[in-house]
Amino acid sequence: MTRYFLTSVKIEGFRGIRNEGQPLEIKFMSDAINSIFAANSLGKSSLFEGIAYAITDSIPKLDRMPATESANEYYCNRFHTKRRAEIVLTFTPDDGSSPDIIINVVRDVNGKRTVTSPSGYAKPEDLLSTLADEAVLLDHQTFVKFLLDSPLERGKAFSSLLGLSKLADVRQGLLAVANTMAFNTDSNIKWLEATAAASIGQITQIKQVLRKDYFALTRLPLLDPIDLIQAASNVVKVLVGESLLKPLCENVALDKIDFESVSTAIRVAEKSEDQERLKTIIGDIASLEGLAPLASETAEQQKLQELCRSKDIAFVATRGASFHELYLAVRRVFDDGSWTDRYRCPACESIPATPPYEFVVKQLQQYEAADEAATKFGEAWKVAACASRLQKLEARLIPLAKANDNVYGTVNTALGTGQGTERDLKAIVERLSKLDAERNAQIAQLKAEKGTIEGSLPSSLVMLIEQVEQAKRIKSALEQLTRLDSLITSTNRKINERKRWKVFIDKACQIFEEAEARLSGKLISAMTKQYKDMYETIASGKHIVPSIEQNKQSIELNLRLENFFGLKNMSAMPLLSESYRNALAISIFLSASLQRKPTARFIILDDVTSSFDAGHQYALMEVLRTQVGLPLNKNGFQVIVLSHDGLLEIYFDKLNNTTGWHHQHLQGSPPDGNLMTQAQDAERLRSAAEGFLWAGQSEQAEPLIRQHLEYRLLQIISKVGIPVPLDFAIRGDRKMVSNALDAINSAIDLMAASNRLVMTAKQKADIVGVYVPALVANWVSHYETATAASLDPRVLLGVLKTCDDFADCFKYDCRCVQPGKTVRRYYKSLSAKHCCC
Amino acid sequence: MTFDFDPALPAAQNIDKFYKYMESVDAEFAAVLRAQLPALLPLSENTTQRTVSRQKFNEAVLKHLDQPKTGAIK
Numbered sequence: 031m032t033r034y035f036l037t038s039v040k041i042e043g044f045r046g047i048r049n050e051g052q053p054l055e056i057k058f059m060s061d062a063i064n065s066i067f068a069a070n071s072l073g074k075s076s077l078f079e080g081i082a083y084a085i086t087d088s089i090p091k092l093d094r095m096p097a098t099e100s101a102n103e104y105y106c107n108r109f110h111t112k113r114r115a116e117i118v119l120t121f122t123p124d125d126g127s128s129p130d131i132i133i134n135v136v137r138d139v140n141g142k143r144t145v146t147s148p149s150g151y152a153k154p155e156d157l158l159s160t161l162a163d164e165a166v167l168l169d170h171q172t173f174v175k176f177l178l179d180s181p182l183e184r185g186k187a188f189s190s191l192l193g194l195s196k197l198a199d200v201r202q203g204l205l206a207v208a209n210t211m212a213f214n215t216d217s218n219i220k221w222l223e224a225t226a227a228a229s230i231g232q233i234t235q236i237k238q239v240l241r242k243d244y245f246a247l248t249r250l251p252l253l254d255p256i257d258l259i260q261a262a263s264n265v266v267k268v269l270v271g272e273s274l275l276k277p278l279c280e281n282v283a284l285d286k287i288d289f290e291s292v293s294t295a296i297r298v299a300e301k302s303e304d305q306e307r308l309k310t311i312i313g314d315i316a317s318l319e320g321l322a323p324l325a326s327e328t329a330e331q332q333k334l335q336e337l338c339r340s341k342d343i344a345f346v347a348t349r350g351a352s353f354h355e356l357y358l359a360v361r362r363v364f365d366d367g368s369w370t371d372r373y374r375c376p377a378c379e380s381i382p383a384t385p386p387y388e389f390v391v392k393q394l395q396q397y398e399a400a401d402e403a404a405t406k407f408g409e410a411w412k413v414a415a416c417a418s419r420l421q422k423l424e425a426r427l428i429p430l431a432k433a434n435d436n437v438y439g440t441v442n443t444a445l446g447t448g449q450g451t452e453r454d455l456k457a458i459v460e461r462l463s464k465l466d467a468e469r470n471a472q473i474a475q476l477k478a479e480k481g482t483i484e485g486s487l488p489s490s491l492v493m494l495i496e497q498v499e500q501a502k503r504i505k506s507a508l509e510q511l512t513r514l515d516s517l518i519t520s521t522n523r524k525i526n527e528r529k530r531w532k533v534f535i536d537k538a539c540q541i542f543e544e545a546e547a548r549l550s551g552k553l554i555s556a557m558t559k560q561y562k563d564m565y566e567t568i569a570s571g572k573h574i575v576p577s578i579e580q581n582k583q584s585i586e587l588n589l590r591l592e593n594f595f596g597l598k599n600m601s602a603m604p605l606l607s608e609s610y611r612n613a614l615a616i617s618i619f620l621s622a623s624l625q626r627k628p629t630a631r632f633i634i635l636d637d638v639t640s641s642f643d644a645g646h647q648y649a650l651m652e653v654l655r656t657q658v659g660l661p662l663n664k665n666g667f668q669v670i671v672l673s674h675d676g677l678l679e680i681y682f683d684k685l686n687n688t689t690g691w692h693h694q695h696l697q698g699s700p701p702d703g704n705l706m707t708q709a710q711d712a713e714r715l716r717s718a719a720e721g722f723l724w725a726g727q728s729e730q731a732e733p734l735i736r737q738h739l740e741y742r743l744l745q746i747i748s749k750v751g752i753p754v755p756l757d758f759a760i761r762g763d764r765k766m767v768s769n770a771l772d773a774i775n776s777a778i779d780l781m782a783a784s785n786r787l788v789m790t791a792k793q794k795a796d797i798v799g800v801y802v803p804a805l806v807a808n809w810v811s812h813y814e815t816a817t818a819a820s821l822d823p824r825v826l827l828g829v830l831k832t833c834d835d836f837a838d839c840f841k842y843d844c845r846c847v848q849p850g851k852t853v854r855r856y857y858k859s860l861s862a863k864h865c866c867c
Numbered sequence: 868m869t870f871d872f873d874p875a876l877p878a879a880q881n882i883d884k885f886y887k888y889m890e891s892v893d894a895e896f897a898a899v900l901r902a903q904l905p906a907l908l909p910l911s912e913n914t915t916q917r918t919v920s921r922q923k924f925n926e927a928v929l930k931h932l933d934q935p936k937t938g939a940i941k
Contacts, residue, residue: 031877160877196878200885203907206921207928216925527932534896538889541870545885549872556874627875 033631034121034161035060035668036081037130044083044115044137045076046701048107052718053116054705058632059692060122061660063651064670065682066707068696069765073705074672077696078169078636084117084135086162087143090171102141109702113139118148121157124631133158161630164190165623169636173615177589177603180370185580185587191622192553197546204542208535211398217528220409226521227413229514235415236514239320240507247500258508265504272494274299284505292498296491304483305495311480312499318473321423323466327416331459334414337407338452344400354397360390404448411445420458423465427472437461553625554580561621564657568613568649576602576614589614609641616650620658624666632668633658644677651681661690676760697740703733715741716830723823723830735826736767739809742837743770749856750840752777768810771802777860786861793839801836805829843867899931 037060042053054077058064068074079089083105092101106115115137122130132149135158147154164187176187189195207213214220237256244252248264262284269279269287278292297305324330348354360376363369364387369376375386382389411417421438428435437457444450484492558578565576575593580586589602602614616638623633635654639647651671656662659669673679679695686693698705706715715738722731747754747770754773758764778797781787787794808829812821844855844867858864870888872881882904889897900907906924910917 193878197872197881199908200882200904203910203924206910206917207907207924212921213925216922217929524933528929530893531896531899531928531932534893535900537892538900541888541892542885545870545872549874549881552874625874627877629877 031627031629032127033124033627033629034131034157035124036119036630036632036634036670037122038118038120039077039081040116040118041077041080042116043107043110043112044080044105044117045107046071046073047076047080047705048109048700048702049704049706050110050112052704052706053118054696054707056694056707058668058670060124060668062668062690062692063655063659063685064668065678065685065691065693066670066672066696067679067682067693068672068674069676070674071700072674072696072698073700074674074696075636076700076705078167078634078672080115080117081119081634082167083137084119084133085158085166087158105137105141106139107701121161131157157629161628163193163628163630164195165619165626165628165633166630167634167636168619168638170612170638170640173612173619173638176615176619177611180372181586181588182372183370184589188578188580188587188618188622189550191619192550193626193628194546194550194553197542197549201539201542201546204535204539208532208539210532211402213532213535219525219528220405222521222525222528224409224413226518226525228418229518229521231413231415231418233511233514233518234324235320235418236507236510238322238324239316240504240511242319243316243500243503243507247497247504256511258512261504262508265501268497269501272497274494275498284501285509287501287505289498289502289505296495296498299491304487305491308480308483308487308492309495309499311476311483312496313503315473315476315480316499316503318426318469318476321419321426321469323419323462324415327419330414330416331455334407334410335452335455337403337410338450338455341400341403341407341448342452344396344403347396348400349393353393357390357393357397360386361394364390406448407450408446408448411450416458416462417442417445420462420465423462423469427465427468550580553622554578557618557621557625560624560657561617564617564621564653565614567653568617568646569610570645570649574606574610576617578618609643609646612638612641613646613650620653624658624663632670634670634672636672637674638671639673639675639678647675647678648681651678655685655690659690680760698737699733704737706737719830720827723827726823728821728823728826731823731826735809735829738830739767739805739833740765740770742833743767743774746770746774746837746840746856751859767805771805771810775802781860788857788859788861788863789839797836797839801832801839804832805836808832899928903927 036058038055038057040053040055041047042049042051047054054073056066056077066074066077068077079091083089089105092104095101106113117135119133119135120130121133130149131151131154132147133151133154134146134148136144136146138144145154145158151157176184179187186195186198189198237252240256241252244250244261244265247268250264252261266279266282266284266287269275269292274295275292278295279287293309363376364372372387373385374381417438421442424436424438441450441454441458445454561578562575565574566572573593573595574591577590577592579588579590591600591602591605592598594600594605602611606614620633639650642650654669654671658666660666673682682691682693685691694707696705696707704715704718715734719731719734719738722728722734744765746752752774755764755769758769758773775798778787778789778794782794789797808821808825838854841854841856842863844853844863844865845851846865846867847853847855855864870885873884876884886897886901889900903924906920906927909920910924
């Protein structure tokens with residue numbers, strides 16, 4: 031996989047970096063530690079934020095500001111006339127697989143961000159998003175937040191560091207969709223099962239009537255599985271056997287027989303009103319006999335009672351609706367992040383023995399169990415044969431005038447939603463018993479009437495009417511069986527597919543969870559020795575040994591101490607000082623980053639040593655140099671360190687241009703002037719200042735002249751090795767023109783007094799008599815007091831020339847460095863040349 | 868054979884590796900799961916939208932489960 035170094039950045043008009051028309055440009059070495067020093071308020075954080083914004087489209091500090099503060103207005107430099115920010119990043123592939131990729135990020139005055147690639151990279155936004163890794167941009171705040179966050183938030187950050195956060199997102203998604211209760215709700219599986227069960231119940235009832243009619247008509251038993259085609263054919267055969275019906279039924283399938291024509295034919299043959307009544311009675315008797323209880327009804331009623339009891343027991347274990355609402359509200363404030371301390375109650379802020387989140391989840395499980403028991407009970411009632419029988423018996427036997435006396439209508443809603451009681455079930459049993467007695471009485475009455483009518487009709491016709499009614503009912507029953515059979519088949523297919531999916535998604539969850547746990551364990555164990563070693567190096571000692579503990583059930587991460595001055599297994603937060611805590615966080619971040627290979631092969635550390643004293647700062651830099659960064663760690667990162675610490679800069683200066691270290695210094699006058707590196711040398715400043723002065727714009731030229739003078743004087747000090755006071759050396763704000771001149775003058779006086787000065791007499795005389803007085807009169811006394819108005823442009827052009835002439839006094843003609851040419855070369859020191867020229 | 872993530876791979880490639888492995892368990896359902904990845908990710912957040920996201924995911928899955936089997940995965 032190709033990874034990328036950050037090899038240069040150009041910034042104009044962003045945060046504290048104005049640089050109008052002259053972008054700040056910094057080049058980074060890919061196989062080195064790149065240190066950048068800037069004194070306070072000299073644009074170091076703007077540089078960090080510029081890179082962060084370009085890569086992540088965000089500046090956390092501004093994102094956290096309240097809306098009323100209009101954070102959007104502070105991305106672009108407030109002094110830039112176009113209020114337009116432009117950041118250009120150059121990325122170099124670490125495997126040389128392609129040319130450098132240049133990405134240009136612009137933010138306009140309206141806050142619109144545009145990303146393009148002048149080098150022609152097809153999807154620059156995509157590359158930036160893959161580079162936006164949690165371990166790339168690290169500042170002091172990152173570590174403080176890591177330490178102060180709740181174990182859950184810390185665990186999430188840690189998971190991200192190990193590159194596991196995207197896996198955790200997928201795992202949580204899988205768990206959510208595999209949740210059995212949620213899946214059953216979303217997939218309607220209970221409803222489908224109820225539909226299938228109800229259809230089976232209906233089939234049983236239909237078959238009971240069908241078997242009776244079929245036997246009465248054909249004298250043949252109807253065995254399972256019923257051959258519907260054969261059964262229909264046998265029925266037609268019987269009808270065709272009757273000469274009156276033969277013309278209407280011969281060669282006609284049962285479902286095509288026109289029973290209206292059949293009835294008319296019988297009426298015409300007999301012309302009797304009793305025939306019609308007999309037909310009705312036969313139908314009524316069959317219908318009432320079809321409502322007889324099934325053999326399984328008693329067992330079914332017992333099952334309903336058991337489910338009802340289980341439901342009642344489950345409800346007793348809950349604490350009612352008000353507490354349910356309370357528990358849901360508490361869980362919500364935890365889940366949506368409004369309350370992050372899982373050990374403290376969000377309502378009363380006490381710390382109970384059982385963590386409130388765990389307690390509330392357990393309580394809510396009771397409610398879920400009660401709901402599930404109620405659902406089971408309700409579903410069982412919906413498919414119960416006795417329910418359907420009760421409804422039909424009441425519809426059939428209760429006169430409309432007594433409709434209020436309808437038990438089914440009263441209890442069905444409650445029982446169907448699982449809210450019914452054992453008393454309801456008892457009432458149903460009693461009701462069914464009474465209705466069965468009434469049903470038997472009506473059958474007996476109808477049979478008596480039937481006998482009377484049959485006695486008055488010719489026996490052949492009575493039988494024929496009965497046979498036709500039986501055939502009609504068989505036809506209807508066969509049609510219903512066909513429809514129900516098809517419904518059950520399609521419903522069962524749906525149920526089976528859902529169950530197959532559930533098995534699959536459960537398995538997917540299990541495989542994913544187990545693999546993620548193994549990967550996490552592997553990464554943690556791989557980094558454990560490394561972060562402990564790093565911590566020991568930075569914190570200088572073995573008396574404190576940290577450890578990190580991750581909860582197996584959740585991703586919470588606790589910081590512990592294996593050893594604290596002999597005490598074992600202590601909590602890290604209360605015992606470690608701020609700098610030691612930061613050292614621990616830095617060790618964890620760096621070692622976690624090294625375990626992975628993110629697309630970004632660079633890390634940028636901004637001001638991460640601010641809580642460290644000098645010893646710990648150097649120790650951290652040594653960790654970066656020897657364990658984290660290229661080239662000493664061949665698999666390590668290109669490290670970019672930003673610092674404002676003067677002591678640390680001495681260390682940076684010492685290592686500068688040694689193998690594997692590249693140091694740069696930011697200087698300038700942000701936020702309204704320019705910010706530059708030493709590499710953007712003073713010649714650029716000088717020519718820009720001259721441009722303003724020739725245009726008569728002294729005010730615009732002044733900050734550039736100041737930077738040019740500071741650069742030139744510091745160059746003299748550095749090249750000639752002039753000793754300076756400690757505060758001048760270590761504090762950026764002391765590197766002023768007057769202080770530099772004082773240091774140079776003192777050094778010349780000292781060397782002259784000891785007769786060791788290498789300069790010519792003229793050079794010394796010009797310095798003392800011409801140039802220093804001119805610089806003091808025309809610049810130092812005028813500007814460093816900050817009391818006067820701008821000088822005439824011609825005077826300032828003279829200052830630039832004076833400064834260059836002043837610098838030239840520290841040089842001599844050398845003819846040996848470039849054969850055949852004379853080169854003006856700085857003295858080696860105030861007392862010696864580099865050569866004998 | 869146990870499925871394992873590769874510590875050297877970035878998350879996206881490891882997730883892809885997981886889907887490929889699931890094809891050996893059930894190719895048809897692995898394709899459904901892969902197609903619904905964008906609907907799966909919002910489920911990691913504990914927000915009020917979580918239920919809606921879950922229902923959307925399951926709706927898409929059921930649509931596939933209830934359609935006649937033609938072999939095509941949409």
